[in-house]
């Protein structure tokens with residue numbers, strides 16, 4: 001049984017903790033928070049709660065929330081730490097993991113250099129086998145990598161151009177955001193996503209542009225992929241529908257926007273989590289040698305199965321065995 005510590009119990013941390021709890025070969029031995037807020041109280045109902053920073057001990061004591069110790073105490077009992085702290089904080093936390101001799105998985109908000117390998121389960125699982133520090137790439141990169149990996153595996157492809165329409169923040173955020181504007185992010189070419197995809201699929205020719213939009217539900221990607229052989233729409237559909245982590249939905253069934261996809265997910269899953277790339281069937285089109293497709297990405301959930309597989313990769317469990325188990329427990333491909 002792999003003993004897993006979750007350092008940071010926010011959007012990603014709470015989901016990874018619940019997903020770990022569904023596995024029969026690993027268990028959550030504790031989670032951390034810095035603030036004694038409602039999320040800390042909920043965390044304590046399910047898991048042993050620790051403080052991520054020593055300064056927080058006093059805050060928790062004043063709030064009357066008993067904790068089991070500090071993150072250092074938690075790490076001593078763990079086989080691996082999943083760092084789900086805010087962007088760039090993971091790099092700071094790495095010092096604690098190094099000192100304790102711990103293994104750790106970081107998230108996409110960290111720079112690539114934080115880990116020995118940037119990870120996507122389908123594309124480069126074996127690169128993470130036996131590694132000590134692994135970084136699960138961001139939600140956008142996970143979605144791009146999955147679909148590009150499958151297209152590359154099945155067809156001869158050339159250059160890829162992708163436009164990423166980014167949700168401005170997660171639904172829980174209440175800081176000021178974009179309310180009536182669209183922001184190029186960044187204005188200059190390319191956005192960082194292309195480089196990030198190449199950290200997993202190095203021999204891909206990809207350029208990405210990105211924009212932030214005043215929505216919180218999902219990101220949307222519009223991709224154009226050069227085909228270097230004769231391929232039909234049916235070939236593409238049949239290649240993608242074999243992959244459980246890609247969900248093909250149709251406008252004909254009423255999936256006219258991300259609003260409808262999320263409404264569907266509310267019926268399907270806890271926290272309306274969609275671990276799959278959601279591709280619109282009608283968007284798959286071929287014009288000459290260019291393949292077009294549009295996909296939606298549930299940013300809060302898509303990296304969750306990747307974190308579970310990254311744990312197993314680090315401990316040398318074979319790729320197919322891990323992915324199958326993760327898919328089964330999270331009900332991926334069971335709709």
Ligand SMILES: NC(=O)c1ccc[n+]([C@@H]2O[C@H](COP(=O)([O-])OP(=O)(O)OC[C@H]3O[C@@H](n4cnc5c(N)ncnc54)[C@H](OP(=O)(O)O)[C@@H]3O)[C@@H](O)[C@H]2O)c1
Nearest residue numbers: 008009010011012033034035052084085086107109139299
């Ligand atoms: N949200 C997404 O859409 C998304 C998607 C893919 C990847 N990611 C990546 O996942 C990571 C986490 O993002 P998130 O959205 O889950 O953030 P989040 O919701 O803000 O949660 C961050 C958590 O980290 C805790 N924390 C604060 N300081 C800490 C520290 N020094 N050490 C350990 N934990 C600390 C926070 O606790 P308190 O609240 O108690 O301070 C909170 O529980 C980031 O790298 C992000 O880029 C996010």
